[in-house]
Amino acid sequence: MIASLLLLLPLLGAALIAFGPAGRRDVAGARAGSRTGPRWIAAVCTLVTAAVGVVAAMQFEGWRDGSFGLHAGVDWLADLGITLNMHVDAVSLLLILLTLLLMPLCIFASFSAITARQREYYGWLLVLQAAMTGVFLARDLVFFYICFEFTLVPMYFLIAIYGGENRARAALKFFIYTFTGSMLTLAGLLWVAWAHADRLGTWTFDIPTLTAFAQSGLSSGEQAWILLALMAGFAVKVPLFPVHTWLPLAHTEAPTAGSVILAGVLLKLGTYGLYRFVLPMVPDAVVAYAPFIAVLAIVGIVYGALICWVQDDVKKLVAYSSVSHLGFCVLGLFALNPIGVQGSVLYMINHGLSTGALFLLIGMMYERHHTRDMNRIGGLARVMPVWSLFMVFFVLSSVGLPGLNGFVSEFYCLLGAFTASVDAQTGYPGRLGPWYAAFAGTGMILAAMYLLIMTGKVVFGPTHLPGGHGHGGGHGGGHGGGHGHAGHAGHAADAHGDGAALPPDLTRREIGVLIPIALLCIVLGVRPGLLTDALARPIEQALAASAAASAAATVARPQDADTGGGASGHAEGTGDDLPRADAADATGDVVRERVRG
C-alpha cells in the first residue's frame, strides 16, 4: 500500500500540474513567485512523497535479514501472469530513498533556473520520479521494464526543452542509445520468462520466481546469450566503456536538475539492473565473463579519467567523471564477493550524493556567470565563498577523501576486486585479482588530479569572471564562445533565469538544497556501517547463485579440458591478457552451444 503511494503521489502531482487550475496562471513566468504555481505543487508533492518514503523505511522490516517487504500490486495481463506487483529489499529501498531525497532538492534548485514552460518542467520531473521509483519497486519483470524505459520520456523532454545549445542532439542520442539497448534487454528478459513457461508450464514475470528458476534452469549457453542481451541495456545505462558516448553529451546539455537526476539516479538504474538481474539470474555466464566486463569497467575508469583531465568545461568534466566513477561501481559488482558488491551499492548512493551535488553547484555557478569554461572563470573563492566551500567539500567527497562518503565505497570496490582471487577459496567465484584493483586504482589518482586541478582553477587562483568585472578579464575573450551564454540566448533565454537577479553568492534556498547532501556525505563517511549492515544480507543472497555456480564450475571444469585450462590459470591472476583468453573460451562455449542447439 505504502509502496503504491510512493508511485502514485508524484503522478498525482504531475496530473495536478498538468490539468490543475493553478498551473495556468503561471504561464510565461508572469507569476513566477506565486506559491500556487507548478513549482510549489511539485515541491510539496516531492516533500510529501519523501515523508512517505521515510515512513516506508521505518515500516520496512527487512533491514537486517535481507528479506523483501512493502508488498503491493495489482494484476494486469493475467493470461501471461504479468502483474504490477511491487516490493523492496534493503538495496532498492536505499535507492528509493536516494531518489526521494534528490527530487525535492532538484526542484528547489530549479526555482531560479526555470522560468518558462514551468508546468511541463515540473510535471515531467514528477513523472520521472514516479518512473524511477517504479524501477526500484518493481517485482514484475514487465513492470520493471515499463518503468525502466519510461524514464526516457521525461528525461528526453527535460533535455530537449530546457537543455543547452546542443540539446536536440543530446536528447536524441540519449533516447536512441538507451532505447536500443533496452529493447535487447527486453528480448533477454522475455527469453527468461519463456524458458520458465516452457519448462515449468506457467507464465510468470515475477522477478524472484524467475531469478530462482534462471539460476538453475538455464544452460550456460543460454545464460551467456541472456547476459549479452541484459548487458546491452544495462551497460548503456551505466554507462560502460564502449557505449558511454551518450552520457557526456546528455549531461552537459541537460538542465541542472536533469544532470543531477541523471547522475544521481538514472545511471544507477543500470547498475541496479546488473545487481538485481544479471548477477543472480545468469550466474554461470557472470562467472565466465566477469573478467571481461571488469576490463571494460577499468578501461572506462582510466579512459574517463584521462578525458576529464583535458576538459575545459566544468560540467563536461563532472560528466566524464561519472563514466570513470561508475566503472568502479561495475568493477565492484563483478568482483562477485560481498565486499565488492557492498562497495558497489554504496557507490551507487554516494556517487548520487556527491556528483549530484557537484552538478547542483555547477548549475548555481552557471546561473550567475553563464559560463562553465574554467579558462574563463576562476578564483571564485573571493566572489562566492560559501559556494566555494561547498565545492571543495563535494570535490573532496567525490575524490574519496577518507572520512567522507566517497572513500568507503571506492575502497570497498577496489578491495573487492583485489581480494577476489583470494575469495576463490572461500566459496565466492573471484575471477578478478590484484591486477584489476591496481589498474582501477589509477583511476582514483587521476580523479584526485582532475578534480583538484578543476577546483584549483575555478575556486582558487586569481579571480576572473567572464563578464570582465574580475581581475583577470583578459582570459574572458577568446575561448569557446560556444559554452557561453551567447550561443544560448537565441533559443533558451526564456527558459533560463536571469543571473542578475541572483546575489553573487548562494541564497538561503540554495544553501538549504546543499546542506542535506553535505550532512549525509559526512554521516555516511563516518558511519558507513549504517548502510553496510543493512546491505550485507541481501547482497549475500544475490551472490549465492554465482558462488554456487563457481563451485559447480570448479567441479565441472576438469571434464571440459580446454576451458578449464584457461580458467584455472586465471585464478592466479597474473596477466592482463588472461581475461581475453577467458572471453574467447567462453565465446567458444557459446558458439558450441549454439551449434548444438
Add this chain to the structure above:
Amino acid sequence: MADRLLLLLPELVLFAGAVLVAVAGLSPRREIRRALPGITAGFLLVAMAAVAFVHSGERAAVAAVLTPMPALTGWVRLATCGIAALLSLLTVGTIDRRLEADVQAGRLDFNPLMAGRGEFHAFFLLSIIGLLLCTSATDLIWLFVALELTSLPTYVMVAMSRPSRRAQEAAMKYFFLGALSAAIFLYGFALLYGATGTLIFSEMSAAFAAQRAGDGIPLVANVGLVLAIVGIGYKIAAVPMHFYAADVYEGAAAPVTAFLGYVPKAAGAVAMLIVLGAVGWEGGLPEPVLTTLWMSAVLTMTLGNIGALLQKSVKRMLAYSSIAHSGYLLIGIIAGPGLGITAVILYLVAYGVMNTGAFAVLASLERRGREIEDVEDLAGLRHRHPALAVALALCAGSLLGFPPLLGFVGKLYLFIAGVEAGQVLLVVIGAINSAISAWYYLILVGVPILGAPTARSETVDAVPSRWPRVAAVLAAVLVVLLPIVAARLAPRIDAGTAVRAAPDPASAAAARR
C-alpha cells in the same frame, strides 16, 4: 442456413448501410449529404453491437461451428467495426469538398451525377464488409471473394479521395498491382486445390494431416502455399509485395491512407492465418512456407524502417512504418496458435487505433485547403494546436512500442509469442528494428512539441471540420487507456482450423462490453 445468416448479421447490417448511404448521397438536401459520415459511423456501431450479439450467449457456440477460428472472427469483426467508426470520422469534409463548397456558395447547382460522397461511403462500408467476411471464411472461394471485396472498393476510394492527379496515379498503381497479387494468390489457391482435392479448409486440414503422416506435404501444395502467402502479402504490404505502399499512401488523402493502413492489412493478416491454419502450425509449418514467412518478416521490418528513416514526407514515413509493422505482425503469424494469433489480433487492434490516430492528425491539418506534406509542416504544432501535437506524440510513441502505451502491449505479445515459438532471432531482429524506428517516430514526437514554428508551418491550419480532430484525440485517449484493459483485449486462441474448441466465454463477455 439460418445459422449462417445469423452469423453474417453484422455484414448484413453494413450492407444495408452501404445501400442507404449510396442513395442518400444523391440527395439534393445538403444536411443529408453532410450526415453521411455520421450515418456510416452509426451503421458501424450497430454492426459492432450485432457482432457482440452474434458472439454471445448460446449463439456463440453456433458461431464457433461455422467459423475457422471463432475468437478471431468475433474479435476482428468487433475491433474492425470500432476502428472503422473512428475512420469514418476522418472522412468528414474530405470527399467532394470543392463541390460542396461551390454548391453552398451558390456557384453551382447540386448535380447528383457529380456527387461522390455517397458512393465513397458505400465503398467504405463494402470494403469493411469484405474484411468482416474474411474472418469467417471456411473455404478458399469465400476467402478469395472476401479479399477482393475488401480490396476493390479501396481502389476507387483512393482515386476519389482527393481531386489530384497523384490520387489517380496512386489508384491505378494500386489497382494493377492489386490485380497482380490477386492473380498470384489465386494461382496459389488453385495449386492448393490440386494438392488436396478440396476447397474447404477443414477438409484441407485433414488432407494435409494425412500427407504429413504419409510422404509429407507434396511440392505442389508447398508452392501453392508460398504463392498464396506472397500474394496475400500484398494486402499487408509485406516484402516482396510492399513497393506500392509509399506511393499509394502518399497519393491518397490522409483519411483514405489511414483506411488503407488498417483494413487491407487486417484482411491480409486474417487471410494468412486462415490459410496457414489449414496446413496447421502443429508439427511445424512446412519448410518452404516458414522460410518464406521468415525472410519476408525480416525484410519487411528492416526495409520498412530503413525506408521510413529516409523520408521527409510524413505520409511516406508512415507508409514505410506501416510496412515495418506488417513485419512485426508476421512474427505473430509465424508463431501461430497459442500466443501468436492472440498477439496478431491484439496488434491489429493496437495498430488500427494508433495508425488511425496518427493519420487523423494529418487529416486535421491543411495549408490553404491542401494536405500538409513534410515533417517541417508540423514544426511547433504545440503552439497552435496543442491537442493535436500531444495526440500525434502519443500515437507515434505507441507506434514505436513505447511502454506503457497500447503499441507496447501489442509488441510485447508479439515478442513473447515469437520467443515462445522458438523464433528468438526473429524477436531480436524485431527488437533492433524497434530501436531503428525510434529515430523517425521521435521526429514525429519532437518536431510538433519541441520544434519552433517556422514560416512554413505558420501557414498550416486546422481543417474546418472538427471531427478529424475528435478522432485524433479519441485515438490518443484509447492508446493510453486500452492498455489497462489489455488483458481482456487479448483473447487466448489455442485452436487452429482443425480443432474447434468451445468459444472462450471471456472473449464473448468482453465482446459484449
